[in-house]
Amino acid sequence: MASIALSRVTKSYGGQSVINGVDLDIHDGEFLTLVGPSGCGKSTTLRIIAGLETQTAGDVSIDGSLVNETRPSLRDLAMVFQSYALYPHLTVRQNLITPLRLRDLNFWERFPLLGHLVPSRRAKMAQIEKEVQLVSETLKIEPLLARKPGQLSGGQRQRVALGRAMVRNPAAFLMDEPLSNLDASLRVHMRAELSALHKKLKTTFVYVTHDQAEALTMSDRIAVMMDGDLLQLGSPEEVYQNPQDIRVAEFIGSPKMNILPGYCDELGNITCAGFSLDGTLEIPSPGPVSVGFRPEHLTLTEPNADQSLAGKLTYKENLGSDVFFHITQEGIEGSIIIRAQPLISTPQQPGDIIHCTPVPGKPLVFGPDGQRLDFKALAQSGTSS
Amino acid sequence: MYIQTSWLGEFFKHSLLLAGAVVVLLPFYLMLSYSMKSPAEIETNTGGFFGAQQIMTDNRCVKVGNPEEDCLKRPIVYNYTAAFKEAPLVRYMLNGVFVTVSIFIIQVIIALPCAYALSKLRFWGRNVVFGMVIFCLLIPVHAIALPLYIMLAKVGLTNTYAALIVPWSISVFGIFLMRQFFMTVPDDLIDAARMDGMSEFSIVWQVMLPTAVPALLAFGIFSVVAHWNDYYWPRVVITGNKDLMTPPLGLRMFKSDMDGNEYGPMMAATTVIVLPLVIIFLLAQRRFIEGITMTGMK
Numbered sequence: 001m002a003s004i005a006l007s008r009v010t011k012s013y014g015g016q017s018v019i020n021g022v023d024l025d026i027h028d029g030e031f032l033t034l035v036g037p038s039g040c041g042k043s044t045t046l047r048i049i050a051g052l053e054t055q056t057a058g059d060v061s062i063d064g065s066l067v068n069e070t071r072p073s074l075r076d077l078a079m080v081f082q083s084y085a086l087y088p089h090l091t092v093r094q095n096l097i098t099p100l101r102l103r104d105l106n107f108w109e110r111f112p113l114l115g116h117l118v119p120s121r122r123a124k125m126a127q128i129e130k131e132v133q134l135v136s137e138t139l140k141i142e143p144l145l146a147r148k149p150g151q152l153s154g155g156q157r158q159r160v161a162l163g164r165a166m167v168r169n170p171a172a173f174l175m176d177e178p179l180s181n182l183d184a185s186l187r188v189h190m191r192a193e194l195s196a197l198h199k200k201l202k203t204t205f206v207y208v209t210h211d212q213a214e215a216l217t218m219s220d221r222i223a224v225m226m227d228g229d230l231l232q233l234g235s236p237e238e239v240y241q242n243p244q245d246i247r248v249a250e251f252i253g254s255p256k257m258n259i260l261p262g263y264c265d266e267l268g269n270i271t272c273a274g275f276s277l278d279g280t281l282e283i284p285s286p287g288p289v290s291v292g293f294r295p296e297h298l299t300l301t302e303p304n305a306d307q308s309l310a311g312k313l314t315y316k317e318n319l320g321s322d323v324f325f326h327i328t329q330e331g332i333e334g335s336i337i338i339r340a341q342p343l344i345s346t347p348q349q350p351g352d353i354i355h356c357t358p359v360p361g362k363p364l365v366f367g368p369d370g371q372r373l374d375f376k377a378l379a380q381s382g383t384s385s
Numbered sequence: 386m387y388i389q390t391s392w393l394g395e396f397f398k399h400s401l402l403l404a405g406a407v408v409v410l411l412p413f414y415l416m417l418s419y420s421m422k423s424p425a426e427i428e429t430n431t432g433g434f435f436g437a438q439q440i441m442t443d444n445r446c447v448k449v450g451n452p453e454e455d456c457l458k459r460p461i462v463y464n465y466t467a468a469f470k471e472a473p474l475v476r477y478m479l480n481g482v483f484v485t486v487s488i489f490i491i492q493v494i495i496a497l498p499c500a501y502a503l504s505k506l507r508f509w510g511r512n513v514v515f516g517m518v519i520f521c522l523l524i525p526v527h528a529i530a531l532p533l534y535i536m537l538a539k540v541g542l543t544n545t546y547a548a549l550i551v552p553w554s555i556s557v558f559g560i561f562l563m564r565q566f567f568m569t570v571p572d573d574l575i576d577a578a579r580m581d582g583m584s585e586f587s588i589v590w591q592v593m594l595p596t597a598v599p600a601l602l603a604f605g606i607f608s609v610v611a612h613w614n615d616y617y618w619p620r621v622v623i624t625g626n627k628d629l630m631t632p633p634l635g636l637r638m639f640k641s642d643m644d645g646n647e648y649g650p651m652m653a654a655t656t657v658i659v660l661p662l663v664i665i666f667l668l669a670q671r672r673f674i675e676g677i678t679m680t681g682m683k
Contacts, residue, residue: 047576050576050580052576052579052580071579072576072579072580073579073580073581073582073583074582077580078580079576079577079580081573081576081577082573083571083573083574084573085571085573085574085576085577086577087574087577087578087592087595088574088595088596089595089596089598090595098581099580099581099582102581102582102583103582164577164581
C-alpha cells in the first residue's frame with residue numbers, strides 16, 4: 001500500500017515534449033485511471049512512475065520518499081503489460097516464481113545448480129511455493145501452472161500476468177491497458193474482476209487505458225490526459241457530469257457529447273442553433289461559445305414546441321435498450337445524437353424532420369479556449385441541478 | 386488466384402530444377418557409391434550404386450606378409466576400416482568438434498550481449514556502432530589473413546587450438562543476426578524482467594537467450610558448417626603439428642598418404658567427415674521448427 005505523487009513531471013524526447021508538467025497525487029489504496037487518446041502521454045507517465053523511463057524534470061515520490069534515482073525493481077511496484085509480457089520459455093509456475101526468486105533469494109541461492117546446495121535456499125523456496133499457490137488459488141489458475149504461455153488463451157495469459165504482479169504483494173499495481181487485447185465480452189467480465197480484486201487487495205492501482213468505459217466503470221478517480229497535459233482529475237461522476245474542458249467533455253461519454261456553436265450576449269444569455277438556453281453565464285463573456293449537450297440530455301418533442309432544435313433524421317441506431325437518433329441541421333458540422341427510449345422512438349424514419357429540446361440545466365458551456373464557463377440555469381425552470 | 390500454367394512451362398521449370406539437383410547431388414552420390422565399392426569396380430565403373438560386395442583381397446595386407454585367407458574382405462568393410470586405420474580420422478574429427486563447438490560458444494557469449502545492446506539499449510553512438518558491425522560484414526577473411534597470421538605468430542600461437550579458435554571468436558554476422566532477431570522481441574518483456582528485478586546481464590542470459598533459441602540454431606548451422614568445412618584457415622595456421630588437424634586438412638594428408646588409386650577408403654573417409662554435419666542439420670531442422678512454435682509471444 002502506498003501513495004504516489006508526481007510533481008511537475010515533464011518528459012521530452014529529443015526536444016519534443018510528450019508530458020508538460022504533470023502534478024498528480026495518487027492516494028493510498030485508490031484505483032486511479034489515467035485515460036486519454038493514444039499518444040497523450042498516459043503510458044509514459046505510468047512508465048515514469050515505474051522507473052522504466054526517466055523524467056526530464058520533476059519529482060516522483062512513493063510514500064513520501066523521492067524515487068527519482070531508484071531502480072524499477074526497488075520501487076516495490078508491479079506492472080501488468082498490454083502484451084502480458086510473460087516469459088515464453090517458462091511455465092506459468094516458473095513465471096510466477098521468477099519475481100519472488102529474484103527478490104528473496106540472494107546471488108548464491110540463485111546460482112544455477114550450485115544454488116541448490118545453499119542450505120538457506122530450501123526454506124525460502126518453500127515459502128515462495130506457498131505464495132505462488134495462494135495467488136494461483138485466488139486467480140483460479142492452478143490447472144494452468146504446468147503450461148507455457150504459448151498454450152494459454154488471451155484471458156488465461158491475462159490472469160497469469162496479473163498473478164505475476166500479485167505474488168510480490170507490491171506497494172502498488174501499475175497496469176498498462178491490460179484488457180485491450182481481450183475480446184469484448186471477456187473485457188467486460190475482467191473489468192468486474194479487476195474491481196473486485198482491488199477491493200480485496202486494498203492496494204493502490206494505477207490503471208492506464210484509452211477506453212473511457214473502463215475508466216468510468218472501475219475507477220475511484222479518473223485523470224484525463226490529452227496532449228501531455230493532465231486536464232482533469234476527479235471521480236467518474238464528476239468527470240462525466242462536470243467536465244472542465246471541452247476536450248474532456250468530448251472524450252468521456254459514448255456516444256460523445258454534442259458540441260454546437262453558440263453565441264453569448266452582453267448579459268450572458270446564450271443562443272445556440274436557433275434557440276436560447278434557459279440560463280445565463282455568471283460572468284458574461286460576449287462572443288462565440290460552444291454549447292455541449294449529452295445525447296441523454298436532449299428529449300424528442302412535438303414539432304410545434306417552442307425552443308426546439310429541428311433537424312433531419314439521417315440514421316437511427318437501435319441498441320435494444322436505447323435508440324440513438326442522428327440528426328443533421330444546416331449550418332452545423334457533423335450530426336447531433338439524441339438518446340431515446342426505444343418505445344418512444346418507433347414512428348420516425350430517416351429523412352423525417354424531428355425536434356428536440358435540451359433538458360433544462362444540463363447544457364454545458366465552454367469558452368473559445370475550451371475552458372468550461374459557469375452557466376447557471378434560471379431558477380424558475382425548477383430543474384436546475 | 387489460380388493461374389493457368391502451360392505444361393511446356395512446367396516441363397521447362399522442372400527440367401531446369403532437376404539439372405540443378407543433379408549438379409549438386411551427383412558428387413555426393415559418387416562419394417557414397419565409391420565408398421562402398423572395390424577398387425576394380427571403381428576402375429571399370431561397374432557394380433551399380435552398392436557394388437557387388439564380392440569378397441576381395443586386400444593387397445596391402447598381403448604385402449605386409451599376412452596369409453591371403455586372412456586378407457579377404459568385403460569392399461565396404463575394407464574401405465571404412467582403411468579410412469579409420471590409415472589416418473587418425475577420429476582424432477581429426479574430435480579436433481573438428483572441439484574447434485567448431487568452442488568457436489560457436491564463444492561467438493554466442495560475445496554476440497548476445499552485443500546484439501542486446503544494439504537492439505534494446507539506447508546510448509549515444511549506437512547507430513554508428515551498428516554501422517561498423519555492418520561494415521565488418523564486408524571484409525573478406527582472406528584480406529586480413531596475413532596480418533592475422535603474423536599477429537598470431539608474434540604471440541607464438543601458431544600450431545595451437547587457440548590459433549584455430551581465437552580469430553573467429555567475434556562473429557559480426559552473429560551479432561547482426563541476433564540483433565535483427567532481438568528487434569522483434571517486445572520491449573514489454575524486457576521491461577517486465579526489469580520490474581521483476583533482473584539485471585541487464587540476467588536479462589540477456591535468462592530472457593533473451595531462451596527466446597532466441599530458433600535464431601541461435603540458425604546461426605549455429607551457419608557457424609558450425611563454415612568452421613567444420615574450413616580448409617583455408619587451418620591450412621594457414623597449422624603448419625607442422627598433425628595432431629591439431631581438422632577434418633578437411635586431415636583429408637588432404639590422408640589423400641597424399643594413400644596409393645594413387647585408393648579411392649574407396651578416401652571416399653569412405655569423406656563420407657564419415659560429412660556425416661556429422663548432415664546429422665546435425667537434420668536434428669537442428671526439427672528443433673528449429675519446434676523452437677519457433679514454442680515461442681508463445683503475443
